[in-house]
Amino acid sequence: MMGRIFRSARTVVVWLGEPQRDCDVQAVENSIRFMERLPCIKEQQSESVSDYEDAAFATLREMTHPTHSSDWFSLGLFFCHTWFQRCWIIQETVLASTIEVYIGPTRIPWGLLQNAARLLDVVRRRTSYSRLWRESLTTIFGSIPMILALSRTYQVTDQRDKIFALLGISDRSSLASSAVELDKFSADYTKSIEQVYTECAAHLVEGRAGYSVLSMVEARSHPAPHSIPSWVPDFSVPQSPPPLAISGQCPFSAGGSTGSLPTRPTVSPNGKELCLPAASRLGRISRTSETGEEICSLEQMTHFFCLLADPALRLAKCATPAAAEALWRTLIADLASERHPAPASLGPSFAQWITYLIIRALDTASHASAHAADHFPDGESPPKPTPTCNSPVRDTILLDAHITALRSAPPEYRYPAVRAAVDDFIAAWDGAIPLQELLDATRAAVAAGDRARLEVTHKFVGAFLRTCSARRVFSTNQGDLGIAHQGARVGDEVVVVPGAAVPFVVREVEGGLYILIGEAFVHGAMNGEALEGKDSSALEGLHL
Secondary structure (H helix, E strand, C coil): HHHHHHHHHHEEEEECCCCCHHHHHHHHHHHHHHHHHCCCCHHHCCCCHHHHHHHHHHHHHHHHHHHHHHHHHHHHHHHCCHHHHEEEEHHHHCCCCCCCCCCCCCCEEHHEEEEHHHHHHHHHHHHHCCCCCCCCCCCCCCCCHHHHHHHHEEECCCCHHHHCHHHHHHEEHHCCCCCCCCCCCCCCCCCHHHHHHHHHHHHHHCCCCCCHHHHCCCCCCCCCCCCCCCCCCCCCCCCCCCCCCCCCCCCCCCCCCCCCCCCCCECCCCCCEEEEEEEEEEEEEEEEECCCCCCCCHHHHHHHHHHHHHCCCCCCCCCCCHHHHHHHHHHHHHHEECCCCCCCCCCHHHHHHHHHHHHHHHHHHHHHHHHHHHHCCCCCCCCCCCCCCCCCCCCCCCCCHHHHHCCCCCHHHHHHHHHHHHHHHHHHHECEEEEEHHHHHHHHHHCCCCHHHHHHHHHHHHHHHHHCCCCCEEEECCCCCCEEECCCCCCCCCEECCCCCCCEEEEEECCCCCEEEEEEEECCCCHHHEEEEEECCCCCCCCC
């Protein structure tokens, strides 16, 4: 009903309330004046999101000078207004013919807000300004899976509205299939949150959305906020990490051209189990690192280097420039600013980043070992350090404060163990990556206070953190390298399902049943390679 109201309205008036104090009035006026000074860059003039971002940032270069940081910060706070955080506004803004926005008596043109929100998002992505502001408000069209993925950070009073608020604006053909009765899927507040989410996922997975729904599963907390099957996304919480495979925006085809292979998943009569009719097992996870944001710690750097230098890893066995390229592309799922494949220019950025990581590991371990020997001569473990910054990989790689914070390392991660891990990595990859040459040049640059080489790392680090901030690097017992959901652990299995865009990580629980951990990116398995030459007799079904 609300959809019909907004669709038929001549104008939708949005009132953001009255500024509470004189300083609030001044802040609003300053934000509006800043919005009016921003260049208008239309998305339709760009072929892709990344092209739009490039054009916008080039145009905005003068306005991203530090002297404007307070303007951008104030604009970000303006978009933190509660109205912009409500899930129902998606329906209001998409269906309305005309929108008028007021704060107090002041009218703000809707087009001005749209342009400012888009540019604010570009600045947030491309600069080091504070991330306090939300993702920009954009007009959303598309299938139900895409809208559900985009809207999970929005707020509702009733968590069932994470689904109900979007039905009126979605392309309902994404629910269409001979096995789905659309009239049974509607807003029904007599159902529990668990029922609504499970029924929505069942309709989607048996419809055209198919396996892309499984890519929307998030890391489950313990205890989980809702008792739902592992294959059902909990739409009440933001998804982390963002999915690789949402219908219409995925460049991968791990499930290949299925031909005669069975592809259609089915939900059990009780709605609790999902049957995958066929799957190819790639192997079990044998090693993992921590997430991308966590490998900056001494312990996790050591694990990271050990994993990449593992003699069982296929890429490490034949470390060539091509293998090095496959390595860095795997670490970012071969994506950069939504581009696939990632540009080759990220290769030198990766090489410089891994060089800095080696230097940090060795220097930090050396300081930690000396510090521990002086203050903990009996070998007891010092207290764990407190991180000093939110982005140590990129921006604090040379800061003494960060080094000091990591000096107290547990005995098992003092210098000899770190040195051995780094030496093994250099022995495996030097030549494929010019590590010794880069180490000499980088140490000289650090000694001279030259930060130019550090700035080279920013492109790769940005892509790596966007992809792996909530994913971990892993290797399998078959020697494959990949990145997976942060919930993955040693012993989990990686499978490829005919018709699915990406591989999945699953965990056996009992009685032949599995739980879904999340999607994965596996080098050499993203374009149907795992299913080549196989018929249905070579595959087996899985019950989640």
